[in-house]
Amino acid sequence: MNRMQLAALATVATLFTACGSSSDTGPQPVAIDFKALVGTQTFSCADTAGYAIGTGTLPWIPKDFRFYVSNVRLVDAAGVEAPVTLDASVWQGYGVALLDFENGTGNCTGGTVETNKSIQGTVAPGSYVGLKFDVGVPTASNHLNVQAANPPLANSAMYWSWTTGYKFMKIDGLINRATPFTFNFHLGSTGCTLATPGDFTTASCTTLNVPSASFAAFNPTTQAVALDLALLFAATNFDTADGGGAPGCMSGATDPECAPIFPKLGLPFGTTPAGSQASFRLVTK
């Protein structure tokens, strides 16, 4: 490799890493920013008047907005994927990062003051053009002893006690119907059983409900990944009374409120086959 090639590589690496480091053959740092958007607005627990989204008229008032991301990969021009190794921190561990856009104010009770809006890690040296990631907690980490777990899985709000796993997404809104209603959206694996009776670390779930996102052209220096609630809930009508199952959608296989939401994440639901996710989009930082 001559000096010019090296210089070119260094330039690409600089472009491609938020913190602008470059150079040798060691892993290169990578930072990926995330945003929580509601159409053109930025999600904020302070917006207690809510957002006009969905097909109805009642606003969706923020109560919570957190999700786990895992299996983060950068993709080079040839389509080869390079896994991003997440740095250890209170937001990252067990191969997952917790992105947290609520700050515990307004109606975001049970939340945390701290927020986390980016993923930090390292990737093998290379020239990358694209980004792929999954939403959720891989099965291998999804049935830890939560009580003994460390962050980001030591989180009683994200713990999904009835499956001894985690909520992959927790995006809850208050709907001021005649009787105020909390429209929960809790995404997680369902169809869970134990391989060894009495040992929940052997739990596995038949329906993983792990959405995937893929962006062929992504520049982490200039772009961020946005989860847009206006897209996620585009087909949801918050005016209508809950049709059964959990209040809102808690991933139940027959929960009617999941039917308009799951396809927006590219997940199959009932007779609707899996498609491409349509809720994450790239935005300028």
Place this chain on the structure above:
Amino acid sequence: MSGDGARIARAALAAAAALVAACGGGAPVEQEGPGYTWVLPQGFPVPEVPADNPMSAVKVELGRRLFYDVRLSGNQTFSCASCHKQELAFSDGRARGLGSTGMLHPRGPQPLVNLAYLDVYTWANSVVPSLEIQALVPMTGFDPIELGIAGYDEEVAARLRADPAYPALFQAAFPGDSHLYSYLNIGKAIAAFERTLISGNSPYDGYQRGDSTALTASARRGLDLFFSDRIGCARCHSGLTFTDAASTPGAPGNPFPFHNIGLYDLDGQGAYPADGSGLMALTSRPEDMGKFRTPPLRNVAVTAPFMHDGSVATLSEVIDLFAAGGRARMQNGVPSPLQSPLVQGFAITPEEKADLLAFLEALTDEGFLTDPRFASPFPAR
């Protein structure tokens, strides 16, 4: 009380206990377990305890306080005891529980009796393996919200830290722990207290221990019916705890003590109501529709209404629907296709039914319902 007075009183108490035991009166006996002296009904084995949560007297006392403490709910209005009342064998008389924020639970609060011997703790969940993990369900659940403290970890810790009694109790129960007030430790302490909720001194137990007068003649006939092949109650309501969802300490547990008893068949395919589909809600397996844990039966007479949704008001009606081979069969004429083959129906005369009821009522352990060791440590409000 001090000095000789105390010694004499203790000796008198010991003598009285020995006397009662000798007469077959069923006084509880002390049995040594690792780090803890259990007070157990005669004939009851020392329960198994998870290795990471050994018993201690101070942990049990801490757990009792937490069980009765409303600071363990988000809005500080509810405690575990709000839905688990001692005088009702720690059930609450409601068909469906009511959470701290007013949400109705799809199921009725279960009695908390002899949990230390059980393999399964809730109506329809096969993946919650311990009382420690189970405690997180009412603490952190959203559907329904029960105690409603998911994400309130730091606030709850602050409440407990500010209490005059808790810091010393937590430190003694969890020496050297750097996260004293974690949900982990709260769950462990509550689980330790719950393991002491052992009931085994009913008239039935007295009879078992040789006191032939402990049961009425009717209850004795009922006992025979209960264990008979014809009536078949004991096919599932078996053993020390009267459920197959339990196992002897040291023995492997029953991995699947869930049964469809034909309570519903809404569509001819065995469907239960959507908010009470049983184990299927967890496993998504169609064959798990309507399967619920066999409820333990000690103190059952004080735990009405019955079934997972409280849809059967009296024990008399419970017997009627089992006699009919399930409520679905009673109503539709044909059994649910998903019904357990163990529920076949039986003929029973009114006299026999009265005897069976007398036996079920003889499973009530009055001492358990009033034992001060299990009562609230807080002054009545």
